[in-house]
Amino acid sequence: MKTNDKRREKPGEKKPNPLGITVKKADDMPEWYGQVVTKAELADYAPVKGCMIIRPHGYALWQSIMDYFNRRLDEHHVKNAYFPLFIPESFFEKEAEHAKGFSPEVAWVQNKDEGSQERLAIRPTSETIMYDAYARWIRSWRDLPLRINQWCNIVRWEVSDVKLFLRSREFLWQEGHCVYETEEECDREVRIFLDEYTGLCEHLLALPVIAGRKTEKEKFAGAKYTTTIEAFMPDGKALQCGTSHNLGQGFAKTFGISYVGKDEKEHHPWQNSWGISTRLIGATILMHGDDKGMVMPPAVAHTQGVIVPIYRDKDKEEVLAQAKKLSASLKGFSIVLDDREGFSPGWKFNEWELKGIPVRIELGPRDIEKRSCVLVRRDTGEKKDVSWKTLNESFSTLLDAIQRSLFEKAKKHLEESIRKVTSYTQLKKAIGERRLVLAPFCGAISCEEKIKEDTGGATARCIPFDQPALGDHQCVACGKKAKHWAYFSKNY
Amino acid sequence: MKTNDKRREKPGEKKPNPLGITVKKADDMPEWYGQVVTKAELADYAPVKGCMIIRPHGYALWQSIMDYFNRRLDEHHVKNAYFPLFIPESFFEKEAEHAKGFSPEVAWVQNKDEGSQERLAIRPTSETIMYDAYARWIRSWRDLPLRINQWCNIVRWEVSDVKLFLRSREFLWQEGHCVYETEEECDREVRIFLDEYTGLCEHLLALPVIAGRKTEKEKFAGAKYTTTIEAFMPDGKALQCGTSHNLGQGFAKTFGISYVGKDEKEHHPWQNSWGISTRLIGATILMHGDDKGMVMPPAVAHTQGVIVPIYRDKDKEEVLAQAKKLSASLKGFSIVLDDREGFSPGWKFNEWELKGIPVRIELGPRDIEKRSCVLVRRDTGEKKDVSWKTLNESFSTLLDAIQRSLFEKAKKHLEESIRKVTSYTQLKKAIGERRLVLAPFCGAISCEEKIKEDTGGATARCIPFDQPALGDHQCVACGKKAKHWAYFSKNY
DSSP states (O other): OOOTTGGGSOTTOOSSOSSSOSSOTTTOHHHHHHHHHHHTTSEEEOSSTTOEEEOHHHHHHHHHHHHHHHHHHHHTTOEEOBOOSEEEHHHHHHSHHHHHHHGGGOEEEOOOSTTOOOOEEEOSOOHHHHHHHHHHHOOBGGGOSEEEEEEEEEEOOOOSSOBTTTBOSEEEEEEEEEEESSHHHHHHHHHHHHHHHHHIIIIISOOOOEEEEOOTTTSOTTOSEEEEEEEEOTTSEEEEEEEEEEEETHHHHHHTOOEEOTTSOEEOOEEEEEEEETHHHHHHHHHHOBTTBOOOOTTTOSOOEEEEEOOOGGGHHHHHHHHHHHHHHSTTSOEEEOOOTTOOHHHHHHHHHHHTOSEEEEEOHHHHHTTEEEEEETTTOOEEEEEGGGHHHHHHHHHHHHHHHHHHHHHHHHHHHEEEOOSHHHHHHHHHTTOEEEEEEOOOHHHHHHHHHHTTSOEEEEEESSOOOOTTOBOTTTOSBOOEEEEEEEEO | OOOGGGGGSOTTOOTTOSSSOOSOTTTOHHHHHHHHHHHTTSEEEOSSTTOEEEOHHHHHHHHHHHHHHHHHHHHTTOEEOBOOSEEEHHHHHHSHHHHHHHGGGOEEEOOOSTTOOOOEEEOSOOHHHHHHHHHHHOOBGGGOSEEEEEEEEEEOOOOSSOBTTTBOSEEEEEEEEEEESSHHHHHHHHHHHHHHHHHIIIIISOOOOEEEEOOTTTSOTTOSEEEEEEEEOTTSEEEEEEEEEEEETHHHHHHTOOEEOTTSOEEOOEEEEEEEETHHHHHHHHHHOBTTBOOOOTTTOSOOEEEEEOOOGGGHHHHHHHHHHHHHHSTTSOEEEOOOTTOOHHHHHHHHHHHTOSEEEEEOHHHHHHTEEEEEETTTOOEEEEEGGGHHHHHHHHHHHHHHHHHHHHHHHHHHHEEEOOSHHHHHHHHHTTOEEEEEEOOOHHHHHHHHHHHTSOEEEEEESSOOOOTTOBOTTTOSBOOEEEEEEEEO
16 A cells, blocks of 8 residues: 655655665675665666666766757767668678677567568667668768768667666667778777767766777677777776777778779778777666765766755745855856755755765755855765855756865776786786786686686776786786787676 | 769769759658768668668767757656666566567567576666556655656668658657656646657647547557647658557556555556657658758757868968858857868759758958958848858848758648538548548548548547537547547658
């Protein structure tokens, strides 16, 4: 039987802390994460195995990411488009490595058309369907570079256990697919888009990342090489935040993309592709959330401040009127005035903290007497009296401070997590201590497999662009001459 | 063998008019439409039967529609979210009429999970998957109204012949799904969202529409009633541009959505749903396009003006420099400076006309002497010398004039197409003349079926909100007392 105060008892929640998170982040991060995501109403489990529902509070983060990135795409002359969800099976088979890489993950829809036996894949990525069109559209050097992006849903079936935002059968992403005349141009823009991802992670999500190249084992199926940015979560696991691939000329040859150059001869162009997904939201939650719930970086928050009026019956009218004025005066910021009836200020404080709104603005009768209000930082809990006169400036300064502080804290965590090792014993020990391990590596797939087995799952995260001097170090796994330093760790 | 000038010979195009449309709109509208969509690079056919590729030039229109409508949604406190693509078969079966209405159209994916035999639908609409979640989320009157929207792809398999944007197996849309305490609130907002669609069509797309209620035969499967806006195309066919349904309490009862009211008793809420899709782009092309190609209403155009510099070698530097200055001076507008090499001005004129950019700005040495430029309207071809000094103001005025003129022309067409009839003979004649026929109607499904059969396909488009006096008119089909005036016509 439902009762009238069910609003305070969200389904599945435990008493006596009806709204809050019941485990500490440090004690049980997977349980903590699941509670934050569902209780802060960022996402929910769907009745379809492996799928998720992105709730409005979570979708708003994705909208911020889309808005930010669309502006960046515009700067780089990338245009948005939309390609079909369904991809004929024969398209996948054309590029052998690509087909091999994706085949276990593909969901198939039975083609009901009479006379057609070909199965249709539900896109796990769109290279093949897009490049078939590119082959028809591209004729001359005048058509290049061609830079197209799409925002869409993606399906990869082989998910055993769903982790909301981080691992699910369906997720949202963007995939950019560009075509160039020369290898140099292609290389240059592979890096440009990777750097844009770094900018997005660092400036919008306050997530510091390490940029580098993927090893042969970890590169994208069908790519010449893959570049990546990797963040490092508080539980000692890396999280791949975005990848940018140089596809070489392989797909162009397979799909018959060619252009007539200025030399009047026919050439195959060079291609890259690059993507980020809704898992970035998961990374943001994992990195910044705390025992009270979500912590939104102000730059990505759809609501930057919430005004909670505090009053007794006799003050109500005055306090609400003044709260409205304050809300209106905070121009250029996204502010919610929480004037809901039937909820105590304390209950509201808890809810907005759980949801991670960067700043709470408290306004009560005593504040009005002083013509001030109280700003409370979500990340530190720090309170500050602020005069109405300087509210706009103080609020803006505070948002900047929170954004910077979240980034710096995460950066410190990243730096302190790195262990540079030169022996296999050191590597195994550091992995056991949940570090991000930088080790000399020969590049062999067999060495990666050995490391993964001996450490209970650590993988090569990347060969960082920023390489320390290698000297004559030997590969930690096989003892042969190392080719570069590479990062190893467990990962999401 | 490809040659270097393939850029001018788009695949599948006929000479001697390599870029342009080879049929007149008035002569063969289906062929004309297909040519405009593909040659203006708005969309393309996909290698998957029934599917389309929305190319950047077309997707930009969808982006404008999304941007506009997201702002409107915000005003109405509607939040965006994202629900799964896959819907368990059992969900569909729960609401009998809904299941019956959609079952022929559903594409199924085989559920590969061991131990599960349930098929998964690829969403043809999301009522069922969303309301299953709503049942978990809604507890108290405090949770209402709940207003959620999603932008997503939709799959409806039973498409025999694809018409790009207008009819395809996969398309993009938005679907709003709201829940209210009372019937009155639900009714009111069914109309609010329909009115928003009217606003979008009329102000953004310059498409005049008629608003009304669908007949019993044409209403949404599972709805209490459906409201609609209908545009009327130049070939004498109506095009449904948006619908808003009052779902009553049927889905709430089926999916177990209930809330505890202020009276502390449990109630089923009222629900509505409403949607528009990428077919609005098709409507815009059909309505405004002409024998030269697409005509974009300025309000929805991602590029409002294109500057085409005209020069000989000796003037080149000066003209290009001045063109850049003009481009920069047109602040607040979206302007493209077409400084591509290797294309003649005439070629550029044709291309931008084909693509429907509202205003062309020509700048040559003689214009520079006069410190002016030439503005050319896409819709009328009218040219006007404009001084640099007043360019911003003239450009802005011109955009407004084009937007208004497109709307007025379409409105005139709509008004002139309407035929008010009171007999079956008149109705059949008017349908034969491709009119939008307003006739007294009893509401019976059998009468609609009779009309459809006797006219070779005319359907009831809507019972307009704006009802002339009915008097004692009889239903044109059966002769019984009419209940209201209804519009009939053929349709897309």
